[in-house]
Amino acid sequence: MRHWLMKSEPDEFSFQELRRRGREPWTGVRNYQARNFLRACQVGDIVLFYHSNCEEPGVVGLASVSKPAYPDPTQFDPRSDYHDPKSRREDPRWSCVEVRHLRDFPRVVTLADLRSHPALRGMLILRPGNRLSVTPVTPAEAKAVEALARR
DNA sequence: GCCAACGTTGGC
DNA sequence: GCCAACGTTGGC
Numbered sequence: 001m002r003h004w005l006m007k008s009e010p011d012e013f014s015f016q017e018l019r020r021r022g023r024e025p026w027t028g029v030r031n032y033q034a035r036n037f038l039r040a041c042q043v044g045d046i047v048l049f050y051h052s053n054c055e056e057p058g059v060v061g062l063a064s065v066s067k068p069a070y071p072d073p074t075q076f077d078p079r080s081d082y083h084d085p086k087s088r089r090e091d092p093r094w095s096c097v098e099v100r101h102l103r104d105f106p107r108v109v110t111l112a113d114l115r116s117h118p119a120l121r122g123m124l125i126l127r128p129g130n131r132l133s134v135t136p137v138t139p140a141e142a143k144a145v146e147a148l149a150r151r
Numbered sequence: 152g153c154c155a156a157c158g159t160t161g162g163c
Numbered sequence: 164g165c166c167a168a169c170g171t172t173g174g175c
Contacts, residue, residue: 007172007173009172009173031158032158033158052172052173052174053172053173053174054173111174128155128157129155129156129172129173130156130157130172131156131157131158131171131172131173133172
């Protein structure tokens with residue numbers, strides 16, 4: 001089992017929305033590195049759900065991967081913001097996974113919290129200019145984030 | 152709204 | 164293959 005951090009703008013898709021729906025396809029990833037991470041996701045992997053571009057950016061709760069990577073349907077949908085006319089059905093360019101709501105954190109683990117924790121120094125999300133919407137998290141980092149959530 | 156830090160595009 | 168221009172992300 002591995003851990004991942006997935007970013008979403010709550011205006012687009014929030015953790016509260018995932019809680020309501022239970023499960024949701026994680027679509028719209030259009031970055032090759034992030035896509036490769038999606039393809040490495042396995043059912044049961046833990047997802048740290050991060051809210052970005054909002055009042056209080058941070059990790060708000062846990063989800064898990066409930067379906068392994070499959071072709072992201074939005075790439076073939078001309079009405080979608082994520083439509084990619086260059087992607088072919090015979091050779092889909094973009095993948096998505098399905099994620100399932102696990103549990104809310106008792107409190108939001110803010111960016112400042114993440115930065116303050118020595119064990120999280122190397123966390124990819126904290127690297128300047130990192131814009132990947134899916135990044136791997138080490139078991140030690142996941143543990144530290146959960147500890148911050150309980151603090 | 153600003154701006155730094157990227158990734159992508161396309162001319163050459 | 165280089166690299167400038169451009170677009171996007173996301174914290175602040």
